[in-house]
Amino acid sequence: MARPHPNLTRRYADDLRLFRTRAAKAWLVVLVLLWLLTPMFLTDPFWLSVLNYAGIAAIGAIGLNLLTGYTGQVSLGHAFFIGAGAYVAAAVGGDLGLPLVLWLPAAALFGALVGAVIGPFALRLRGNYLAIVTLGLVFLGDYVFRNLEGLTGGNSGTSVTAEATLGPVDFNAVTILGDEYIRNQGWFWLVWALVALCALLAKNIVRTRPGRAIQAIRDRDVAAEIVGVELGRYKVAAFVVSSGFAALGGALYGAYQQYVSPDEWTLFLSIQYIAIIIVGGVGTIFGAVLGALFLGGLPAVIENYSDSIPGVATTAADDGFISVFSLNQAIFGLLIVLFLMFEPRGLAALWLRVKAYFKAWPFSY
Amino acid sequence: MTEFLQLCFNGLALGARYALVALGFVVIYRATGVINFAQGALVALGAYLTYAFANGAGLPFALAVLLAVLCSSAFGAGLERTVLRKMVGEPVFAVIMITIGLLFIVEQAITAIWGFDNLNLADPWGVETVGAADVVMAVRDLWTLGIAAAVLAGFFAFFRLSALGVAMRATAFDAEAALAQGISARRVFAVSWAISAGLAALAGVTLASGPAALSPTIGAIALVAFPAMIVGGMDSPAGAVAGGMIIGLTQALTAGYQEDVAPWLGQNFGAVMPYVVMIVILLVRPYGLFGTREVRRV
Numbered sequence: 001m002a003r004p005h006p007n008l009t010r011r012y013a014d015d016l017r018l019f020r021t022r023a024a025k026a027w028l029v030v031l032v033l034l035w036l037l038t039p040m041f042l043t044d045p046f047w048l049s050v051l052n053y054a055g056i057a058a059i060g061a062i063g064l065n066l067l068t069g070y071t072g073q074v075s076l077g078h079a080f081f082i083g084a085g086a087y088v089a090a091a092v093g094g095d096l097g098l099p100l101v102l103w104l105p106a107a108a109l110f111g112a113l114v115g116a117v118i119g120p121f122a123l124r125l126r127g128n129y130l131a132i133v134t135l136g137l138v139f140l141g142d143y144v145f146r147n148l149e150g151l152t153g154g155n156s157g158t159s160v161t162a163e164a165t166l167g168p169v170d171f172n173a174v175t176i177l178g179d180e181y182i183r184n185q186g187w188f189w190l191v192w193a194l195v196a197l198c199a200l201l202a203k204n205i206v207r208t209r210p211g212r213a214i215q216a217i218r219d220r221d222v223a224a225e226i227v228g229v230e231l232g233r234y235k236v237a238a239f240v241v242s243s244g245f246a247a248l249g250g251a252l253y254g255a256y257q258q259y260v261s262p263d264e265w266t267l268f269l270s271i272q273y274i275a276i277i278i279v280g281g282v283g284t285i286f287g288a289v290l291g292a293l294f295l296g297g298l299p300a301v302i303e304n305y306s307d308s309i310p311g312v313a314t315t316a317a318d319d320g321f322i323s324v325f326s327l328n329q330a331i332f333g334l335l336i337v338l339f340l341m342f343e344p345r346g347l348a349a350l351w352l353r354v355k356a357y358f359k360a361w362p363f364s365y
Numbered sequence: 366m367t368e369f370l371q372l373c374f375n376g377l378a379l380g381a382r383y384a385l386v387a388l389g390f391v392v393i394y395r396a397t398g399v400i401n402f403a404q405g406a407l408v409a410l411g412a413y414l415t416y417a418f419a420n421g422a423g424l425p426f427a428l429a430v431l432l433a434v435l436c437s438s439a440f441g442a443g444l445e446r447t448v449l450r451k452m453v454g455e456p457v458f459a460v461i462m463i464t465i466g467l468l469f470i471v472e473q474a475i476t477a478i479w480g481f482d483n484l485n486l487a488d489p490w491g492v493e494t495v496g497a498a499d500v501v502m503a504v505r506d507l508w509t510l511g512i513a514a515a516v517l518a519g520f521f522a523f524f525r526l527s528a529l530g531v532a533m534r535a536t537a538f539d540a541e542a543a544l545a546q547g548i549s550a551r552r553v554f555a556v557s558w559a560i561s562a563g564l565a566a567l568a569g570v571t572l573a574s575g576p577a578a579l580s581p582t583i584g585a586i587a588l589v590a591f592p593a594m595i596v597g598g599m600d601s602p603a604g605a606v607a608g609g610m611i612i613g614l615t616q617a618l619t620a621g622y623q624e625d626v627a628p629w630l631g632q633n634f635g636a637v638m639p640y641v642v643m644i645v646i647l648l649v650r651p652y653g654l655f656g657t658r659e660v661r662r663v
Contacts, residue, residue: 140637322473
């Protein structure tokens, strides 16, 4: 009996499967190999750290994409939850000295808890309101972080001495077959393994009942309510999960950087995360990771090659008309505007278009 | 008592600036249903244009302000024409994000042109003050209150009396019915952005007056004007004014008394007070003091 083409969807269950085609499985193998081998061949600490920060950003961006891309709720408060996670890592991992398997979930839980407390207030109203309430959250959070000196070190910040040991493996100094690897290499394995876990978790959320519910809310909230989706419950749940992801990313960020200060959790950080999901692709998990890599890499490239970009001042005494920081902000703004106007589904859509072209080849549609 | 009056005066002067910005938000929100996050950039742009006309070109201050307001309005209408009009019918999320993107672009363009330094705007008010019953009032604050009052009077007259103002109210009330009456939605959108940018420019000038007060960060006032808009109600111009005054007063009074009354709150609580007020209002009256309650039927 002739077997149907693997791309043919015959049952609903087929449509929901994670790895439907052989190509998808091959991709999975390629990605795992890339994950294993990248730190072995890429030994430059600068580019490794760029990749690590991009991975950390990807975790937060996956969370924001669940809230903004899948539920359609705009949050400007992501920076607050990232900061909260970093301080939990400092307190639980650093001051109490608990291991990785405790401080990481503790941060995520704390973020989720704070999200659960704030969510019901912030999500009572439709549309624009959440953006403004969460904007207030960034400023209130900034005030709290600066004044809770015992925990956060106030304006001068605090060091984060959380350890990164899982069983016999210390990610700060990995040894494989007698070869020693530096901290950035070890953290690459840790961070990107967590990215994969978070992506899998998020994917599983969006392909099951709660995922369909939140997408229904995004598409038309009144219609969703009519078919029996409890708006309040699902919106708050999306906010809670998104806050948990953000705090998890924040905890990793703090522990990796080993030092955090309240100057980092600004509105601009929230905007960066929004830029990541817009550029990567709103409403796709894969897009959040893609966006994090792209926008994490971009400032690094600018920083590294700013000498050769005309008009950019690398030092205060330089005669360029725009500083690296300003240039980054302007580029983030420009990318948000251009992508929303010309490719609202982001980089992920470019990839899907290429795929669709080859699928339909030699026909144009 | 003197201290109280002093704080109240300062609060009202601050509130007048919030009111100007919040009014700009409301005009755009009523016409297009969009919250314009780029308002802060328009505030800074107005102030820097005034600087360019008054200090750079050496024009009389009043003329410089007028030119800056006109240029800002043209810029606002231009933004609407080139960017926002393409987003009509897109999800709210996308439109908000576009305005945030514009905020970052315009702000950085301003720093690229004029730099990060604090500048002295050539305003005629300087640091002069007048005293009345022991209350010291800065001349620039008095002018701010005067300008705000004049603008508000003109604003409400425009919306009550002029054909275009009535057309804009009709569009805000029911866009399709207004369209059927022959009111051009495009014209209404463009004029809304122009008015809003003009108001922002005025707010920028009043903020930048005084010694070395003009810096790229003055656009941040728009972020505090959000609570003013929410407190008043997003679609109510009168609410924006009341909200601005309430936020200005509470912020000044908190900054003045918090250290004596509640020292455990730590530093700078006054700066976040507007957001606390906003959250309380959202809990008690989600649609603001003067806003229209949204009716949903399922």
